[in-house]
Amino acid sequence: xxxxxxxxxxxxxxxxxxxxxxxxxxxxxxxxxxxxxxxxxxxxxxxxxxxxxxxxxxxxxxxxxxxxxxxxxxxxxxxxxxxxxxxxxxxxxxxxxxxxxxxxxxxxxxxxxxxxxxxxxxxxxxxxxxxxxxxxxxxxxxxxxxxxxxxxxxxxxxxxxxxxxxxxxxxxxxxxxxxxxxxxxxxxxxxxxxxxxxxxxxxxxxxxxxxxxxxxxxxxxxxxxxxxxxxxxxxxxxxxxxxxxxxxxxxxxxxxxxxxxxxxxxxxxxxxxxxxxxxxxxxxxxxxxxxxxxxxxxxxxxxxxxxxxxxxxxxxxxxxxxxxxxxxxxxxxxxxxxxxxxxxxxxxxxxxxxxxxxxxxxxxxxxxxxxxxxxxxxxxxxxxxxxxxxxxxxxxxxxxxxx
Amino acid sequence: xxxxxxxxxxxxxxxxxxxxxxxxxxxxxxxxxxxxxxxxxxxxxxxxxxxxxxxxxxxxxxxxxxxxxxxxxxxxxxxxxxxxxxxxxxxxxxxxxxxxxxxxxxxxxxxxxxxxxxxxxxxxxxxxxxxxxxxxxxxxxxxxxxxxxxxxxxxxxxxxxxxxxxxxxxxxxxxxxxxxxxxxxxxxxxxxxxxxxxxxxxxxxxxxxxxxxxxxxxxxxxxxxxxxxxxxxx
Numbered sequence: 001x002x003x004x005x006x007x008x009x010x011x012x013x014x015x016x017x018x019x020x021x022x023x024x025x026x027x028x029x030x031x032x033x034x035x036x037x038x039x040x041x042x043x044x045x046x047x048x049x050x051x052x053x054x055x056x057x058x059x060x061x062x063x064x065x066x067x068x069x070x071x072x073x074x075x076x077x078x079x080x081x082x083x084x085x086x087x088x089x090x091x092x093x094x095x096x097x098x099x100x101x102x103x104x105x106x107x108x109x110x111x112x113x114x115x116x117x118x119x120x121x122x123x124x125x126x127x128x129x130x131x132x133x134x135x136x137x138x139x140x141x142x143x144x145x146x147x148x149x150x151x152x153x154x155x156x157x158x159x160x161x162x163x164x165x166x167x168x169x170x171x172x173x174x175x176x177x178x179x180x181x182x183x184x185x186x187x188x189x190x191x192x193x194x195x196x197x198x199x200x201x202x203x204x205x206x207x208x209x210x211x212x213x214x215x216x217x218x219x220x221x222x223x224x225x226x227x228x229x230x231x232x233x234x235x236x237x238x239x240x241x242x243x244x245x246x247x248x249x250x251x252x253x254x255x256x257x258x259x260x261x262x263x264x265x266x267x268x269x270x271x272x273x274x275x276x277x278x279x280x281x282x283x284x285x286x287x288x289x290x291x292x293x294x295x296x297x298x299x300x301x302x303x304x305x306x307x308x309x310x311x312x313x314x315x316x317x318x319x320x321x322x323x324x325x326x327x328x329x330x331x332x333x334x335x336x337x338x339x340x341x342x343x344x345x346x347x348x349x350x351x352x353x354x355x356x357x358x359x360x361x362x363x364x365x366x367x368x369x370x371x372x373x374x375x376x377x378x379x380x381x382x383x384x385x386x387x388x389x390x391x392x393x394x395x396x397x398x399x400x401x402x403x
Numbered sequence: 404x405x406x407x408x409x410x411x412x413x414x415x416x417x418x419x420x421x422x423x424x425x426x427x428x429x430x431x432x433x434x435x436x437x438x439x440x441x442x443x444x445x446x447x448x449x450x451x452x453x454x455x456x457x458x459x460x461x462x463x464x465x466x467x468x469x470x471x472x473x474x475x476x477x478x479x480x481x482x483x484x485x486x487x488x489x490x491x492x493x494x495x496x497x498x499x500x501x502x503x504x505x506x507x508x509x510x511x512x513x514x515x516x517x518x519x520x521x522x523x524x525x526x527x528x529x530x531x532x533x534x535x536x537x538x539x540x541x542x543x544x545x546x547x548x549x550x551x552x553x554x555x556x557x558x559x560x561x562x563x564x565x566x567x568x569x570x571x572x573x574x575x576x577x578x579x580x581x582x583x584x585x586x587x588x589x590x591x592x593x594x595x596x597x598x599x600x601x602x603x604x605x606x607x608x609x610x611x612x613x614x615x616x617x618x619x620x621x622x623x624x625x626x627x628x629x630x631x632x633x634x635x636x637x
Contacts, residue, residue: 316489316495317495318518318566396462
């Protein structure tokens, strides 16, 4: 019986193909917009999360200067970080995988006739660990190179491309500023960060060599701390703050003169901001679904009026009110479900195209698709109900007389 | 032969509208029709014959009085109960055929069976049989637009008898047909009445069509003006 009714509905939809299509359009656009929005949105969220986790998982960043508070002016004097803090954190911090100091400077790097302005980072081997960075070839710094401040370096993929093409840079000597430096290893490519920064345009060298020959100061800009997987980053953050206050003798009545940023939290915050945005856009798209539903109601009213005589015949030969009700309800549902399915296909195609264009992951969600199917069916039922009821309540005698 | 008449009107009144605009369609009709009868109802328009037909066919109910159909007080049933009654015991043939357009003859004939919940293959078998009875073998898959008026009316008759009803209600069944086609349809109805024992109540305004019936009832101003039985009809 229900299959019969669905077949009947499909036939009626086919008979008025153009009208059905135009009616569907509202639902198609609504569903397509919702699907595209949500799919692109979750792709963006994934991208943001991936970008931030590329900095290193469970990463905390310690910098000099008090945490930026809204409305606070420029800070007068900043007490820089130094060996003392690194030593204290290395010695006393528990639940961490790596602690690594780093300082950076943009310097022109020359090899042969080629040159490139690159981000020169003075650090140690723990930096690779903290930032989840592996070597593509060569070796990390040796113990003596780090301690003795020897001019050796690890270069990023962009630097290699510039100077060596796809060749092996191992053992070559590049000039950084006025210092000649021997390449001992090549870093794995990381690509662009979410902020559009080329993460592979870097040269790493031992911290002491960097301080002495490039920066000309013993200041340390940043201390990277990677928490181990068993310890929540919030716990590590508190421990870092305790050790730092202690080391830098910040008394209880004074503000921190350093900041600790938890990249995991930032990632979560950004992801949830993206999700909120997605939800809002999705809601706006949902409004067009409502409009689509009204379109269906409209056309179903027309359909019931047009087929008054048919309804009269059906009632006369023994159809119950509920038979007529179901017939038109199924027709409205088939119509909107069809629109929903087309909308899903278009929405996914749009999201696919957008993910290619914006180089974000294509993240279709089965839940969202099922929700769209269910929702479009629901729209058909809700907006089809009134017209169907009107048809079912017709007086068979009146209906048979209808021209 | 049955003890109680199939159709029993007991002081049936039917009025439309209220107050000044009240129209009296039936004014206290008493009428009994037995199973197996072939009754023609005649009368000018506005005489109440169509209203009486609608009540006989359980499409309408009296304003007052009782309408008994097969021993039940059909005039007091709600519309869905009357729908069941129509589906089980009554077949309808209309002047304008009232077939579903763009739907094949077989599908049209199957329609009442759908509301009875008959399975698809059985529906098809019964529909084919009914179409054969009305002489439409080979036309089962034609749509109404591909059939002549006489053929369309035959499809309508097949639709009416496919459920094997007790009563056939025919509202000017030959009104849209030429003389030759009209007599063919009437011969078909007569044979259904005589061979299958189908009770037929037919509205017509043509005397030669009414002559096929064994009993002719004339309506005038909401009353029965005359009720005559043919002598040879036993």
